Amino acid sequence: MKELQFQRHRRLRSSHSMRALVRETYLHKEDLIYPIFVVEGENIKNEVPSMPGVFHISLDYLQAEMQEVTDLGIKSVIVFGVPAEKDELGTSAYHDHGIVQKAVAQIKQSFPELVVIADTCLCQYTSHGHCGIVEEGQVLNDPTLNLLAQTAVSQAKAGADIIAPSNMMDGFVAAIRQGLDESGFEHIPIMSYAVKYASAFYGPFRDAAHSSPQFGDRKTYQMDPANRMEALREAESDIMEGADFLIVKPALSYLDIIRDVKNNFNVPMVAYNVSGEYSMIKAAAQNGWINEQEIVMEMLTSMKRAGVDLILTYHAKDVARWLSDQK
Template identity: 55%
Template sequence: MKLNTLRPRRLRRTNAIRSMVRENSLEINDFVYPIFVVPGTNVKEEIPSMPGQYHLSVDNAVKMAEEVYKLGIPAVEVFGLPEYKDEIGSSAWDMTSPVQRAIKAIKSAVPDLVIVGDVCLCQYTLSGHCGVLKGHEVDNDPTLELIAKVALSQAEAGADIVAPSDMMDGRIAAIRETLDKNDLQNVIIMSYAVKYASGYYGPFRDAADSAPQFGDRRGYQMDPANSREAMKEVDLDMEEGADIIMVKPALAYLDIVRQVRDRVDRPVAVYNVSGEYAMVKAAAAKGWIDEKRIVMESLLSMKRAGSDIIISYHAPDVAKWLKEESGR
């Protein structure tokens, strides 16, 4: 039998050869690390459903940011739990709230660390929904003004990037207009352009105390069955001025990531969400998987699909693993 002269295995023989011809790679600069700030001082409490992740008071959030920066991770995204909630979520733009204080303190302590502010209302409203209610539905247009106020407060506190995650129609334009009117033209908007109504968010509800008090968010977050609709959302956010386009969640939506990458000429981000993280941690704790290998393979798939930026709770571990592999 005559063998085919094309032998792809030649390029897989050794680690050195595999490294030379590798098409995609993970780099520390790819990552954003999410942190959760809470009221109080000297608070560091592990989040039960997210082993290794913590609720941090502002002082400890600064310490975490310093550790992250030393690892080479270029950015953090700041989420928070407020001291009070009301019907419109006014603590979300209160400059004395934990998020705004943390952004300001981190920027002062680590000026070169990029800070992303999560712009939403769900953690701050009594209803747990992402905007102003009209009956049992979120009223889109009145919510836009509030979302813009949140983005402005975070930018004024020192955020380099604001990331609206509410999925209201027209939010990017509203935020861009507000930022520009306040001489904050250089603040970047990273849009949660494609945010699905996903079961993978479960542990985040625990972390951010943001579960809706009634109903769910399917009336404004996207149906997991749809992909053409995702492209519509991307096009609208691009037209309104989004600088970075995000897909959330990541792992179950890599086909969407690839479609977005092929469609846009702007950076593409993915959010490796809490449920993805928790499943890996739970299986690793049982000894059922090799945690490092699974994490690196999963994150590499996000790069291969076309992402430039990965928001991930695994980021500190990945930074350490990459440094070990490089011998630095």
């Protein structure tokens, strides 16, 4: 009988040490960005019902939360604010004493080495829940840009290291870059939500941020999930306007988009592992249907493999603990 000819790929899978030796993709603590939801008031630490393990915290709990984050070895956080009051123009988004501004200042005072990213949007702050000025049921693009620039400048004044605009208005990066530069913040980078789809995976976040639109949806400014080439146009525009990082959101169902963007643009890439992705895993784990740690690590590694440099994820604290346990 003629001897079979074939490749023995299993040679490189024969043991844990051998697999580690040839492993191509690694997840590190430095890759993680941890989101926090800060609320007005005192003595508040309330779990978000649809996001187990994620909390609304008031400023008096912020010190302990950030101490835990830094002790775990996480190097960066993104701050989302939930204001006490809302109005049609979202004025508390760009007030110097807004909830995000106060949180950023407090974190930077106590943890100057922590990279603090400020989410820059209006939807949590507007009474209608949309990401811009609304007239006659329409979200107006150009008049919104000035408010976004004001918000970014106020966050930079508070001490934010990075501005992360998430509104998907046309020209938002250009407006924010100009506003920052004219205010003396040329050194502050912009982490743009460049490729943000109108996704069904955002539901739990809107529960956490109290940001659901009061009418209609966001499909006139967020992207159609069916579109691929549009992502490259959006990313290219933001690079030309001054973006320093590019975010793709959501992540898990858009790994092809992450790879496309990474292949075309030589800037740091960020995946937003969004609330719906998080909550599905938490629900399945609580029911005993999956191994949470193995699923989360596989999922986040897939995002790194697809090309991202950083991952914004609600799993960050758990992942940091698991990575420590592996050493």
